[in-house]
Amino acid sequence: DSGVTQTPKHLITATGQRVTLRCSPRSGxxxxxxxxxxxxxxxxxxxxxxxxxxxxxGNILERFSAQQFPDLHSELNLSSLELxxxxxxFCASSVATGGFYEQYFGPGTRLxxx
Amino acid sequence: AQSVAQPEDxxxxxxxxxxxxxxxxxxxxxxYLFWYVQYPNRGLxxxxxxxxxxxxxxxxxxFEAEFNKSQTSFHLKKPSALVxxxxxxFCAVRDIEGxxxxxxxxxxxLSVIA
Numbered sequence: 480d481s482g483v484t485q486t487p488k489h490l491i492t493a494t495g496q497r498v499t500l501r502c503s504p505r506s507g508x509x510x511x512x513x514x515x516x517x518x519x520x521x522x523x524x525x526x527x528x529x530x531x532x533x534x535x536x537g538n539i540l541e542r543f544s545a546q547q548f549p550d551l552h553s554e555l556n557l558s559s560l561e562l563x564x565x566x567x568x569f570c571a572s573s574v575a576t577g578g579f580y581e582q583y584f585g586p587g588t589r590l591x592x593x
Numbered sequence: 594a595q596s597v598a599q600p601e602d603x604x605x606x607x608x609x610x611x612x613x614x615x616x617x618x619x620x621x622x623x624x625y626l627f628w629y630v631q632y633p634n635r636g637l638x639x640x641x642x643x644x645x646x647x648x649x650x651x652x653x654x655x656f657e658a659e660f661n662k663s664q665t666s667f668h669l670k671k672p673s674a675l676v677x678x679x680x681x682x683f684c685a686v687r688d689i690e691g692x693x694x695x696x697x698x699x700x701x702x703l704s705v706i707a
Contacts, residue, residue: 521698524697537694578625582639
């Protein structure tokens with residue numbers, strides 16, 4: 480158990496809908512990362528937050544947004560969902576940003592868009 | 594820009610034999626290097642990292658990795674493979690300068706055959 484929690488574990492929804500994925504980092508970790516894992520694209524970095532502020536953006540679509548709250552949990556919002564958004568979404572956390580700090584991953588949320 | 598290459602999509606090895614999972618990287622400066630493992634339906638688990646110093650890094654579950662600066666490689670090794678080592682392995686890199694996100698390779702699926 481990495482100490483990172485993600486809810487829900489599974490999510491099935493229809494095209495055009497909006498969903499929110501939630502992540503609680505390990506106790507003491509200030510940095511949160513979101514990744515998308517699909518069979519054809521591998522592990523794609525979406526976005527990073529550090530202590531409530533956006534720190535880095537990767538291949539995140541405009542339909543997707545995220546935020547980190549004062550208690551350091553984070554939410555990833557996916558809207559106008561398309562079939563191609565079906566994937567595993569991982570949250571990871573680390574003590575700080577950058578440097579040699581390893582990231583600890585949650586168990587993921589499996590999103591299925593029908 | 595940072596990048597990681599894992600040249601083999603799949604590695605097959607017999608139980609008890611040594612295993613190697615290859616990784617090469619590209620960064621503008623010096624790297625921090627990481628290996629992660631992903632078991633089915635689970636999040637990524639941190640195995641080991643190279644920061645500086647000894648080129649041979651020891652990690653969890655008997656794994657080790659050798660940093661080779663001249664060949665820009667960081668291959669993962671284990672002297673004697675177990676069936677339970679069968680999983681997806683990811684190499685990742687970050688430049689020590691700056692505050693860039695971790696860049697992951699596409700992963701190598703290791704299959705250990707009894």
